[in-house]
Amino acid sequence: MKIARWSFLIAGIWGVFVLTPLYFLEKKTGIDHPPAITHPEYYYGFVGVALAWQVLFLVIARDPQRFRPAMLAAMIEKFSFVISTYVLYALGRVDSTMVAAASADLVLGILFVISFFKTGQQAKAAEAF
Secondary structure, eight states, X not given: OHHHHHHHHHHHHHHHHHHGGGGGOHHHHHHHSSSOOSOHHHHHHHHHHHHHHHHHHHHHHHOTTTTHHHHHHHHHHXXXXXXXXXXXXXXXXXXXXXXXXXXXXXXXXXXXXXXXHHHHHHHHHHHHO
């Protein structure tokens, strides 16, 4: 269960650390990655939803066995970003900095998969006794 605790704890802390500053970087994001943001509700909505996921990761880290079913949704959260970013990169629609961010999420997603299976094995072992 250690790998699940650590994987979700690191993902949650890292996500809060990376996402929170985005609340203050709307204009800079539009300058660094034109065009300017024309629908701020999507931008701030994305940041809010993404931060909510980080909170869920921290909750899972507290008790991975109890929240094991939520790990499935967490995997979808990670892999949907990874796959879409890699496809967009292949189409020339995002730059390599986004691929780097997606690659970090790929590592976390793989750790989430490992955590899911490890916690399942531990539950079966506990039932045997």
